[in-house]
Amino acid sequence: MIIDFATAKKNLQHNGFLDIPVDPSLDLFAAIEDLKKRKNAIILAHYYQEPDIQDIADYIGDSLGLAQAAAKTDADIIVFAGVHFMAETAKILSPQKKVLLPDLKAGCSLADSAPPELFKKFRDKYPDHIVISYVNCSAGMKALSDIICTSSNAEKIIESVPKDQPIIFAPDRNLGAYLVKKTGRDMVLWNGACMVHEIFSLEKIMKLKVRHPKAKIVAHPECEPAVLEVADYIGSTTGILKFTQKDDAQEYIVVTETGILHQMQKDNPNKTFIPAPPNNACACNDCPHMKLNTLEKLYLCMEYEEPEITMDENLRKAALKPIERMLEISAAAGL
Ligand code: 13P
Ligand code: SF4
Secondary structure (H helix, E strand, O other), X not given: OOOOHHHHHHOHHHHOOOOOOOOOOOOHHHHHXXXXXXXXXXXXXXXXOOHHHHHHOOEEEOHHHHHHHHHHXXXXXXXXXXXXXXXXXXXXXXXXXXXXXXXOOOOOHHHHOOOHHHHHHHHHOOOOOEEEEEOOOOXXXXXXXXEEEOOOOHHHHHHOOOOOOOEEEEOEHHHHHHHHHHHOOOOEXXXXXXXXXXXXXXXXXXXXXXXXXXXXXXXXXXXXXXXXXXXXXXXXXXXXXXXXXXXXXOEEXXXXXXXXXXXXXXXXXXXXXXXXXEOOOOOOOOOOOHHHOOHHHHHHHHHHOOOEOOOOHHHHHHHXXXXXXXXXXXXXXXX
């Protein structure tokens, strides 16, 4: 078994994290709280993280909220409990801070579906188009984009672009198709998708609806058009949470990653939340990337300050411009 830091560090790229055993009798919650104070570190967590990680986080949010929190924190260390593109966005916005990710292999199938070299060739075919990219993409893709958006500000971002300006939207074809319908803008779409959201079964959702006729269907816009067609509410993770807080239904069929159910249940203890089933033998729909992060890995990365997100400065500057544009438009729109 690997026990020393030097060996664990040597194997970091291969393993994605420091594979150092953690004493099972250690109170990880207390140890992480202590590390936060000692190192002036802040933990930012996405709603798809496991419940323990959400409970120890200083801020939990959707991609927009997390990027805004990363941009304004005065902590010395940002511990990003999410996936790689989210931690990378934090580093792009706060280059002077140390940004840690509990497991470097926590990627994103949607981000992987748009390799920058291929996208550049695609973009070059449409020289008069501007590129709006969903934040779920690599820094290389961001550097090829004019404006970044998230699922909570995408409509406002598109509306901010003059009507006669043609647009390429990348990488998510489902979010893109949803936005074409919502905004009436005929955008050119890159053919990417999220492995978690495209696997929901419309048939199983409709069977659930028969058994729970009063349940409202709430869905993330990364889902396929046929699923979005039957949804009562479509929005980002924060949007879905806010909707279920304010809405007066008692039951919801939740068509997004199951991690979000933790906050839903905490915020609405008397309501029932039913995770929508995917089109396979599993009963739930976890994002395998998000769920690579564990409390142990979170503790290890804070203790040893590895793995750290690093980036070429020219790439960072190029990727920063479209993110800043997004933050400006969002602020002007009151988001
Ligand atoms: P949100 O920005 O809605 O939290 O979505 C992030 C994500 O990865 C959805 O799959
Ligand atoms: Fe990426 Fe989908 Fe996982 Fe979100 S749920 S991080 S889009 S793979």
